Amino acid sequence: MLLGLKNASLRIADTVLLDAVDFSLEAGERVCLVGRNGAGKSTLLRVIAGDQALDAGERICAQGIRLARLQQDVPADTDGSVYDVVADGLGEIGRLSARYHQLAHAAQPDLDRLAAVQAEIEAHDAWNVEARVEAIVTRLELPADAAFAELSGGQKRRVLLGRALVSEPDVLLLDEPTNHLDIPSIDALETLLHEFAGSLIFVSHDRAFVRRLATRVCDLDRGRLSNWTGGWDAYLRGKAEALHAEAIEQALFDKKLAQEEAWIRKGVEARRTRSAGRVKALLQMREHLQQRRKREGDVKLVVQEAERSGRLVARLDAVTHGFGGEPLIRRLSTTILRGDKIGIIGPNGAGKTTLLALLLGKLQPDAGSVRLGSKLEVAYFDQLRDALRDEEMTAIDAVGGGREYVEIDGSRRHVISYLQDFLFTPDRARVPVRVLSGGERARLMLAQLFSKPSNLLVLDEPTNDLDMETLDLLEEQLIDYKGTVLLVSHDREFLDNVVTRSLVFEGNGVVGDYVGGYADWLRQRPPTALERSAAAVASASRAPSIQQPKARLDSRERRELDALPQRIEALETEQSMLAAQMNEPGFYRRAREQIDRVEQRLREIDEQLTVAYARWEALETLR
Structure with a gap:
């Protein structure tokens, strides 16, 4: 065991966060902590890191292990260049390397100071430190000499992740690592953490991220910590059974x-x-x-629907728009009809919020035309949360706007009663917005959004800071909503579950229009240059003859089709056996090579099953 907690208890004010909790972490494990907003997940990470004292019980830590933690919020006192911040993860030796880097890259280097720092580095035999910092900076694609303060929120999170990784920790603690990251950055983070040799404990509400990474899920619920081995799907089954x-x-x-x-x-x-x-x-x-500690209730979401809009919501004809002479959008033509649920996908800075402004008529295009439909009643969820920019107002002010009552779905309700549907107690509804947590602010935005009737919902990154139960409920409401939805999100599973079409920023101002969500786009998108190159090499090695598509199966294909069910069954059986191995208590005490082989084989089986099912479907259509 690398570290753990024994009979750990912690109370903050009147809230019991940990109630006689036991926890242990083995080498090579990737453990996800889940639970409601406010359940104490971030506090539990601080306890595990040794930064938060317990009321009772003990923290156990193997001698000499290195821990690194990425916290949820960017520390306000972090400054210097990107290189400085990453190097700071190595302590004084890292700061020495940062000084050398600054002097060596100055426009007019101070040679005397440079020589002094160089001598100090040699005295500590620390030249490998610079190589480690540069390797992390390169791997995370960070601008080494950029000022940290000038970066976006997502870039700052990547820099802080680099600071945590550079120390090559035995245990890495991550609190909401995907917040403010775009999908390409999340993909890259997943790959990096898969290759990370140490153990991982992370808090995340990104279900696709958890599903890919977690080997064990720990659920913090009313002060008790429950464990489910086998990943996200095993947790969902186990949690439902436990609650029943x-x-x-x-x-x-x-x-x-x-x-x-x-x-x-x-x-x-x-x-x-x-x-x-x-x-x-x-x-x-x-x-x-x-x-008895009752489980906190679920948020009650009711999306009020206004009178139906006209059939046409928006039509874009050859729309081009950009800034500083650089087009973000080139000649986009698309039509959005009543009832469409449109996902807008792309990296940070691609122009997603700009496209929303064009679709709503708030921005005029540089070229082309935008036609809006009739009778549009818009409700807008802003990712910057401008509606809450007055941090001295209360939740009551934000929803009621000075009124004691709101009209909800035809019924007159007191503002406090309505806010209780979003888990605000009367006392909490009266505190200033500035003291609310990120999850509470997100719920308040939803309360404000759904307090007015609409037939066009515009949601710009609504999933940040929401717990998974609220995400599930929001999904259900959006699926049942009869109006039109425009959704910007980096949550891949949320997109797949809600949207019926996707507008995807594919680079150089090109916006592709695809049926379905994120996974559907991946299947339909044009191949990248790298994928085209790989396909060409594979095609040349096989040297196939050019054939016309066949309308019927030949004898070889019939034999292949007959054999596919047996092959799929064998793969699924092997998949179950390997999953059972991973569920064994001693699995993560095995040699790292054995663990890697099992995980690698599981990934291979997933890919082979995907191919086998696709081939089965293709051959069945020719039967």
Whole structure:
């Protein structure tokens, strides 16, 4: 065991965050911490890192292990160049390397100071430090000499990740590492963490990210920590079963308690038959009921729909737009109709928010034309949360705007009652916005958004800071929404579950129009230059003859089709066996090479199954 917690308890104010929690981490594990907003996941990371003291219990840590942590928020006191910040992860030796880098890359180097720093580096035998920093900077595609303060939020997160990685830690702790990253950056982060040789503990609400990385999921719920090995899907099954069992157990307990309460209240004639032991048991049941910590309720989302818009929502004809002479969008033509759910996908800075402004008529194109439909009632979720820019106002102010009541789906409701649907207690609804957590601000934005009827929902990065239960509910509401949805998101699973079409920024101002979500785009997109090159090499090596498409199966293809079900079954059986191996308690105590082989084989099986199913479908259409 690398590190762990034994009987750990922690209370902050009146909230019990950890209630006699046990936890252990083995070498090579990738553990995801999940739980509701405010459950204490970030606090648990601080406890594991040794930065937060416990009320009771103990933190256990193997001697000499190195830990590094990427926290959720960018520290306000972080300054210097990108190279300086990354090198700072190595402590004083790293800062020495940063000084050498600054002097060596100055326009007019101070040779005396450079020589002094060089001598100090040689005295510490630390020349390999510079190579390690430069390797991380290159791997993460960071601008080494750029000022950290001038970077975007996503770039700053990548720099801080580099600072954590440069120390080559045995255990890496990450708190919401995908926040503010675009999809290419998330893909690159997933690959990097897959190759990371140490152990990983991370908090994330990005389901696709968790599904790809986690070998174990730990759920923090009402102070208790539960474990599920086998990854995200095993957790979903196990959690549903656990909640069902808990509901049955509590119903039986409540029934028994009601019976005992009825018994104790029987008349005077029954008192002689009362057992002292039974009375004592009843008192214990009452105490247990008082101590029962009820699970926090679900957010209640109701999307109010306005009168239907016209059939046409927006039409773009050969639209071109850019800034500084550089087009972000070139000759885009598309039509959006009532009921469409459009995903807008692209890297940070590609022009997604600009496209939204064009589609809503807030921005006029440099060339081409935009025609908007009639009777549009727009509700806008802004990723910058400008609606909450007055941080002294309360949640009541944000939703009510000075009114005590709001009209929700035809009913008049008090603002505080409505905010309780979004898990704001009356006290919490009265505090200034500046003290709300990221998750609370996201829920407040949703409360504000859905307090007014709409037939066009515009959601610019709505999933940041939302817990998974709220994400699931938001998905359901958007799927059932009869109006039109424009959705900008880097959450791949959210896009796949909600949108019916995707507008994708593919580089050089080209915006592709595809049916379906993110996964559908991956299947339909034009091959990249690298993929075309690989395909050409593979094609040349096979040297196939040119044939016309066939309408029927030949005998070889019939044999292939007959054999495919057996092949798929064999692959799925092997997949189950390997998953069972990973679930064994001692799996992550094996040699790193053995763990890598199992994980690599599982990835190969996934790819082979995808190909086999696609081939089966293709051959079936020719049968």
